[in-house]
Amino acid sequence: MHLLDIKNLTIELPTENGVIRAVDKVNLSLKEGEVHALVGESGSGKSLIAKAIVGVLNKRWRVTADRMHWQGVDLMRLPPEKRRKLVSQDIAMIYQEPSRSLDPTAKVFEQVSESIPEESLSGNFLVRRQLRKKRVKALLHKVGIRDDKRVADSYPHELSEGICQKVMIAMAIARNPKLLIADEPTTALESTTRAQVFRLLKSLNQLKNMSVLMISHELEEITTWSHAMHVLYCGQMVEAGPTEKVFNAPLHPYTQALVKSLPDYAQGLAHKESFYALKGTIPPLQHLPIGCRLGPRCPQAQKQCVVTPKQKKSHGHTFACHFPLLKEDKKCNPS
Amino acid sequence: MQPILKVQSLHKTYRVRVGLLKRKNVPVLTDISFCLGKGETIAVIGETGAGKSTLAKLLAGAEQAETGQILLDGTTIEDDGVRQDHCRHIRMIFQDPTRSLNPGLTIGEILDDCLSYNTELTHKQRDKKIAHVLIRVGLLEEHYHYYPHMFSGGQLQRVALARALILDPKVLVLDEALSSLDPSVRAQTVNLLLALQRETGLSYVLITHHLSLVKHMSDSLLVLNKGKVVEYGKTAQVFAQPKSKVMKRLLNV
Numbered sequence: 001m002h003l004l005d006i007k008n009l010t011i012e013l014p015t016e017n018g019v020i021r022a023v024d025k026v027n028l029s030l031k032e033g034e035v036h037a038l039v040g041e042s043g044s045g046k047s048l049i050a051k052a053i054v055g056v057l058n059k060r061w062r063v064t065a066d067r068m069h070w071q072g073v074d075l076m077r078l079p080p081e082k083r084r085k086l087v088s089q090d091i092a093m094i095y096q097e098p099s100r101s102l103d104p105t106a107k108v109f110e111q112v113s114e115s116i117p118e119e120s121l122s123g124n125f126l127v128r129r130q131l132r133k134k135r136v137k138a139l140l141h142k143v144g145i146r147d148d149k150r151v152a153d154s155y156p157h158e159l160s161e162g163i164c165q166k167v168m169i170a171m172a173i174a175r176n177p178k179l180l181i182a183d184e185p186t187t188a189l190e191s192t193t194r195a196q197v198f199r200l201l202k203s204l205n206q207l208k209n210m211s212v213l214m215i216s217h218e219l220e221e222i223t224t225w226s227h228a229m230h231v232l233y234c235g236q237m238v239e240a241g242p243t244e245k246v247f248n249a250p251l252h253p254y255t256q257a258l259v260k261s262l263p264d265y266a267q268g269l270a271h272k273e274s275f276y277a278l279k280g281t282i283p284p285l286q287h288l289p290i291g292c293r294l295g296p297r298c299p300q301a302q303k304q305c306v307v308t309p310k311q312k313k314s315h316g317h318t319f320a321c322h323f324p325l326l327k328e329d330k331k332c333n334p335s
Numbered sequence: 336m337q338p339i340l341k342v343q344s345l346h347k348t349y350r351v352r353v354g355l356l357k358r359k360n361v362p363v364l365t366d367i368s369f370c371l372g373k374g375e376t377i378a379v380i381g382e383t384g385a386g387k388s389t390l391a392k393l394l395a396g397a398e399q400a401e402t403g404q405i406l407l408d409g410t411t412i413e414d415d416g417v418r419q420d421h422c423r424h425i426r427m428i429f430q431d432p433t434r435s436l437n438p439g440l441t442i443g444e445i446l447d448d449c450l451s452y453n454t455e456l457t458h459k460q461r462d463k464k465i466a467h468v469l470i471r472v473g474l475l476e477e478h479y480h481y482y483p484h485m486f487s488g489g490q491l492q493r494v495a496l497a498r499a500l501i502l503d504p505k506v507l508v509l510d511e512a513l514s515s516l517d518p519s520v521r522a523q524t525v526n527l528l529l530a531l532q533r534e535t536g537l538s539y540v541l542i543t544h545h546l547s548l549v550k551h552m553s554d555s556l557l558v559l560n561k562g563k564v565v566e567y568g569k570t571a572q573v574f575a576q577p578k579s580k581v582m583k584r585l586l587n588v
Contacts, residue, residue: 041517042488190383191544191585217517220547261522263551271571272529272552277522281487 001072003179003211004030004053008066011048011057011235013285020285022061023048023235027311027318030179033209037222037243039258040232041282046215047096049232050181053213054093055083092172093181098164102156108167109152112136115174139170144196162193169197173204180204181213186221194221220262223247231255234282234293236308241317251317251324254278254294292321337409338370339538340394340425340506345403347389347562363389364562367403369555371506374536378553378570380544380585385559387542391510394540395427408505423453426499430511432491436483442469442494443479449501464501472497473527489520496527508540513548525552546585550574558582 011023023045030036040046051057053068055075068075070090075083095101103111113132121128121135140148143166156164165185172180182201186194202225204210214222223229223243230240231254239252250256260276280297289295291306298305300323309320347364364386371377379387392398394405396418405413412419429435437445443465450461466476472493483491492512499507509528513521525548531537541553549556549570556573558566558581565579577583 041519191546192382195587219518257522258518261518263547272532274526274529275522277526278519281489281520282517284487 001031002029002069003032003034003071004028004213005067005069006053006065007068009049009052009068010064011045011052012062012064013060014062017286019062021235021288022285023052024308026230026232026235026237027240028230028237030211030213032178033205033211034228035205035212035214035226037226037229038213038215038232039217039219039222039229041217043234043282043285044232045235046217046232047183048235050093050183050213050215053181054087054091055080056093089175090178091181092175092177092179094165094168094172094183094185096184096187098168099156099159099161102164102167104156107153107155108159109136112139112152112167112171112174115171117175135174139174140167142173143167143170143200145170162189165189165193165197169200173210176208177210179211179213181215183215184217185214186216198225219247219258231258234285234288236293237311237318237320238294239317239319241319245315245317251319252321253298253300253325256325339373339408340371340540341404341406342370342394343368343404343406345390345393345405346401347386347393347398348401362562364393364400367559367564369557369564369567371538371540371555373505373538374532375555376532376539376541376553377555377557378541378543378549379557379559380542380546380549381559381581382585384561386562387559388510390559391427391508391540391542394425394506394508396425397427423502424504425506425508426502426504427508427510428492428495428499428512431515432488432495433483435495436491436498438483440482441479442481442483442497445483445494446498446501449498453502468497468501471531472500473523487520489516489523492516492520492524493527496524500531504537506538506540508542510542511544514543514545528552558585 006026006028008025008027009023010021010025013020013022026049038046038049052063057063065076070086073086078086113136116132116135121131123131136152137148140151145151145163145166151159151163186197189197201212205212214226216222226243228241229243229246231238231246233254239246239250239255246255247259250259257276257278278297283289291308295301295305302323304322309322311318311320345364345367348360348362350358351361353359367390369377379390381387393400399416399418400413402415404411407424446465446468447461450456450464456464465479469476469478474490474493474497483494486494513524516524528539529552532539541549543549553570556568556570557564558579560581566573566577566582573582577586
């Protein structure tokens, strides 16, 4: 059964100059124990989708979906209190910029111990306090913080960005969530700490069977261990499917451009040679083109592209393009 | 061949207050030496706190070194902390273009300031040069009258590049200038930088932690750890046979 099943998620922002549709009919489904990657450039609505799932979006945003099922329960139709309870039990989220999303007025110990569920502790007041201390220590150790005493006793501004990020992860895994949504967890980190964080998430996924929804704009770092990949462009899902298929045989011109802009994966690119890059820049949300939003930048755009392409599916590989890229046929007998 | 930039045994220490009256000298860079040829790129990598950004600031002249020389095209421009020429031939691009440009000035004014403080060109010549440089980095002449907030991140990095190029520098220092950009915009910017290098023989000092970019763009590689050079050589060679522990650790991930 699907853990999370979302169909036609649309997120809109009503403004004076009309409605801005920041996320346009996105489908997403996730099974237990799977790692999914959500890839896209800034302004493509990745974080919005994550926030809509957890339900922490600002009231100004209008979220609609045909269905948004969490283990068979439709989150959109639940009353807010129930929804909050359900989400807080099973879903955890790591936010962007950890030093900003931690409470600056509380020490790390308080913040981490706050996220430990009360039900998991037993005994009287004093015993529980001891247990709590032990749990915080264990959690900090688990995410790779060695001097737990110093870290637990300091405020977020006294710690480096990398350690703040690890504290965020410790808080997120305190409840043993079934799904962890990681919103660009490694942008602030350098490569060695980044690898540590990935190793940690990977081991949690394998040992605890925790599903992970990774949000990132760096393709190369998540492709090695995610099962499926969703590529977003300006709020439209352009391509989705098993990572290997999407990465090795992209059908959408945008995915192809993303893959080709990685020096390690652009085959046959000589040293210091130009990359393959799409022209132009990402349009701002106020001036989105109609139809396929890649249209003005797409090298293969034609007249039909002013109509929004329907999502087509073949062998679990979804794409939304009128003119998908064709695989080069291997000739059996070259003459 | 004469190297365009030569750095000889650069030292830099910061004074840190310890206790009430005591001061302690903390070395950030010790004995840095390297050469950079015309039209070549040197990449500087290392972990945080390795002294990469300090090196960039020293090269650009934003800070002075204690001892050591910086030679540009055979002439000494910095000798034991005394700088002769300021910010003309070695220019720097910063990490976040949205924060490194003055939001109160138009693009034209930002570029005009560079010229009027550093050159003796007349008003007309300056305008002509600004238009020329804007086109060279892939913007339009009309962008003269735009303010920074009207651009997207990738375009702003182009403006920053224009500001660096307008004084016809010989060396450009890119301090994490590519890491804050989105992949497709980054590819465009890299293409632009490479094309400029091909056409004008500009040299780059590339500071980044993006190893695949280092591999693609740089000719030689300098690996720093705690202010010391732990590895220096041709990029392909260092990547093929890393000798130092730091480089091995960086490559493993």
